[in-house]
Amino acid sequence: MATLSLHSHTFFLLSLLLVIFVLRQHLAVAGGCQYPPVIFNFGDSNSDTGELAAGLGYTIGLPNGRSFFRRSTGRLSDGRLIIDFLCQSLNTSLLNPYLDSLVGSKFQNGVNFAIVGSTTLPRYVPFVLNIQLMQFLHFKSRALELASTSDPLKEMMITENGFRNALYMIDIGQNDIADSFSKGLSYSQVVKHIPNVISEIKSAIKTLYGEGGRKFWVHNTGPLGCLPQKLTMVHSEALDKHGCLSSYNSAAKLFNEGLDHMCRELRTELRDADIVYVDIYTIKYDLIANSTNHGFEKPLMACCGYGGPPYNYNVNITCGHGGSNSCDEGSRFISWDGIHYTETANAIVAMKVLSMQYSSPPTPFHFFCSR
DSSP states (O other), X not given: OHHHHHHHHHHHHHXXXXXXXXXXXXXXXXXXXXXOOOEEEEESTTXXXXXXXXXXXXXXXXXXXXXXXXXOOSOSSSSOOHHHHHHHTTTOOOOOBTTOGGGTTOOTTXXXXXXTTOOSOSTTSTTSHHHHHHHHHHHHHHHHHHHTSOOGGGGGSOOHHHHXXXXXXXXXXXXXXXXXXXXXXXXXXXXXXXXXXXXXXHHHHHHHHHTTOOEEEEEOOOOGGGOHHHHHHOOSXXXXXXXXXXXXXXXXXXXXXXXXXXXXXXXXXXXXXXXXXXXXXXXXXXXXXXXXXXXXXOTTSBSEESSOTTTOOXXXXXXXXXXXXXXXXXXXXXXXXXXXXXXXHHHHHHXXXXXXXXXXXXXXXXXXXXX
């Protein structure tokens, strides 16, 4: 066991050094941006940087945030999320949640509308994708209104050029699929619902395009069937060779195929727009399938939770709540709380995203602010 632990720790250190190297490369390139990077993000808990806590007052306490921030920031992880690493690769500040009233007007580099639990459907239910779009439209209207006044705060707001040159990120769809399964729908019923989800995302992109947006970055969904939460709550489904739920992953892959096809269609329809599709599924599944190569010892077990092996997840005693416990070294775990990833896993995913190997078309993340 000592040998395995040392082996894992060595791979972790190598992975971390590689992440730092890649980030530094992108920091160097970002210095050549023609204009400051502005990012607007729409999504769910995978990219929520504090929207649930700020907007609804929902308590997300330690040990969330322990690894990097040393305090809880509303992120469902022990540290940074993928979007945080991507922002750092541009040497820009981490995105503030739209509903955080305590950040003042510090939205010069964009806004994060993503919130825990968000879906695409049904519409007009807080805080689905359509509501996030409505929040963006309100924010844009107020920002441009302020920019046209003599108010000194206008220097801190995003200009018309800022909105036009911004990157519009979309990372949503996971909860639509997961919720369909949780409602007891059959696999065929879940799959039948997927085109409606894709249609909502397409509509969102076209709405943002109509507002002048031309740069889009779209993440597909990860392997749902490998989440400890799903593995704990579903017992009658077949597992693949890596211990993941086959039906959940199959539905996720069908969703991703539809999302990829939609992005291809929009590139033809919106010829002056750049629409980048990022294969997060392949990156994350590789972490599970080749966990030891990445320094992870228990790929299907949550670091923070309750119940112990094999999954350490209990829906009644979740991470941060009474009775839960957390591992000593989150760097050896992929899953933080049974649903979301540890900072170490997020860092590796971000590194691979920055590599351009999983982007279609292959595009550097800094493309929207470079000359």
